[in-house]
Amino acid sequence: MAVNFEKLILDLVTPLVIHPEDLLVKKFSEDEASITIQVLVNKEDLGRVIGKGGKIANAIRTISYAAASRIGKRINIDIDSFE
Amino acid sequence: MKSIQFEAKAMNETTLKYAAGELRVNKDFVDLRVVEEKKSILGLNKTYIVEATVKFDVIKDSIMYLKAILADMEIDALVEAKPGENKQVSFYIDANENPILIGKNGKTLDALQVLLKNYINLFTDEYYMVLVDVGGYKAQRKKQLEILATKTAKDVASSRVEARLGKMNAYERRVIHTKLADWRDVTTESEGEEPNRYVVIKPRQR
Numbered sequence: 001m002a003v004n005f006e007k008l009i010l011d012l013v014t015p016l017v018i019h020p021e022d023l024l025v026k027k028f029s030e031d032e033a034s035i036t037i038q039v040l041v042n043k044e045d046l047g048r049v050i051g052k053g054g055k056i057a058n059a060i061r062t063i064s065y066a067a068a069s070r071i072g073k074r075i076n077i078d079i080d081s082f083e
Numbered sequence: 084m085k086s087i088q089f090e091a092k093a094m095n096e097t098t099l100k101y102a103a104g105e106l107r108v109n110k111d112f113v114d115l116r117v118v119e120e121k122k123s124i125l126g127l128n129k130t131y132i133v134e135a136t137v138k139f140d141v142i143k144d145s146i147m148y149l150k151a152i153l154a155d156m157e158i159d160a161l162v163e164a165k166p167g168e169n170k171q172v173s174f175y176i177d178a179n180e181n182p183i184l185i186g187k188n189g190k191t192l193d194a195l196q197v198l199l200k201n202y203i204n205l206f207t208d209e210y211y212m213v214l215v216d217v218g219g220y221k222a223q224r225k226k227q228l229e230i231l232a233t234k235t236a237k238d239v240a241s242s243r244v245e246a247r248l249g250k251m252n253a254y255e256r257r258v259i260h261t262k263l264a265d266w267r268d269v270t271t272e273s274e275g276e277e278p279n280r281y282v283v284i285k286p287r288q289r
Contacts, residue, residue, distance in 0.1 A: 008155035015148065015202055020109055048205075056201055062194035066183050067156040 003067050005037055005075060012060050017045040022082065034074040037064075046081040085208050086136040088118065094131060102135035108206060114138045139206035141172060148202055149174065149195075158183065171212040174199065181218035189224065192217050193252065225258050232262045235284055240268035245285040250275070256282050 010025045017023055022042035029036045041049050050057045061077055068075040087105055091098045094117065103110035119132040142164045153160045153176070160178035167173055176195075178184055185192045192215060200213035216222060228251075235246050248259065259282045260271050270285050 003157050004155065008152065011148075011151045011155055012198065015109055015112070016205065017109060018103060018107055020111065051201065055197060059194035059197040059201075062186065062191055063152070063156075063198070066186055066191040070157075070180075070183065 003071065005035060005064060005067065008067060009037060009039060009060065009064065009077065012063065013039060013041070013049055016048050016056070017041055018048075019045055028078070032073075034076060035068065036076045036078065039077060039079045041079070041081055043081040046079070049079055085206070086134060088132060088134050090121075091131050091133050092128075094133070098133065102133070106135060106137055108137055112137055112139055112206060137206055141203055141207065141211065142166065144206070145172070145174065145199060145203055149176065149199065152195075153178065153184075156183075160184075167212075169212070170209055171214065172203070173214045173216070176215065176217045178217070181220070184217045185220050189220060189252075192220060224255070228255055228258045229262045232259045232284075236263050236266055236269045239284045239286055240266075243286045245283055248282045248284070250279045250281045252278070253280075256280065259284075 006025050006027055010023070013023060013025070014020055019042035022040075022045070024038075024040040026038050026040075027035065028038045039049070048056070051059075057077075057079055061075075064075045064077060085106055085108075087102065089102070089105070091101070094115065099110050099113060099115060102115060103113050106113060114136045116134045116136070117131050118134050121130045121132065122128070146162050146164055149162050150160075153162070158178050158180055160176050163175045165173045165175070176184060183191070184195070186194075196213060196215040199215060200211070203211050203213055214221070231248070235248065239246050251259070256273050260273075263269060263271050263284065268287055270287050272283050272285065273280050274283050275281050
């Protein structure tokens with residue numbers, strides 16, 4: 001049973017952005033203990049995805065942790081914009 | 084429902100993108116409709132008056148959003164929504180793996196609520212109150228908090244010594260304040276800084 005984290009994060013983030021064509025979610029690295037996922041968004045959308053004081057970004061992380069806890073891995077999410 | 088009207092030279096992808104940018108939402112949620120066609124005097128150039136609306140159904144789209152997330156987490160779940168008074172919407176999730184969705188001290192549950200509230204309020208003009216509960220966790224927690232509040236308040240009222248409760252989030256503190264609001268012998272106050280804010284129950288001065 002493998003949870004597809006890229007799809008999970010994509011589904012979480014897509015409705016929040018104005019420029020879905022610039023949204024890129026990619027697995028950066030994976031080893032036994034952790035997974036790193038890179039989320040790239042349009043510069044205009046960065047604020048919406050991170051939220052006030054990182055509220056939205058933290059919520060996305062918490063939900064990803066929950067999903068990852070079932071396979072006993074840590075998940076790191078990097079959110080950044082182009083440029 | 085959010086909507087705008089504008090003039091466009093043509094009806095194509097660029098028009099849609101422009102409308103989405105103006106409305107500040109994902110273009111998949113924008114509906115375009117031609118209100119009027121205008122022709123220039125020679126009839127060579129056509130322009131359109133276009134109305135762009137955000138197509139969003141609070142209940143339906145929210146359930147779809149939650150279901151997609153839960154499916155991605157590989158969790159089978161039942162999702163129900165109930166609209167309430169004053170722009171309040173309650174969502175109820177029941178899954179075979181509720182503890183994963185609740186998380187430590189309800190952390191994951193709170194994250195789901197934050198995301199859903201943000202999602203709904205991005206697409207609507209009105210401000211919605213959003214409540215998410217998983218398997219009755221919040222309802223049960225509320226009952227426990229009310230018992231704790233009553234018990235501690237009784238102690239405070241008889242001993243006249245203030246009592247400090249453990250750290251709680253905004254919703255949990257609110258439950259305590261509301262429960263003890265009409266007590267004659269005690270007052271409540273929140274102290275400390277987030278995320279370590281807590282409620283202090285004080286004896287009322289006579």
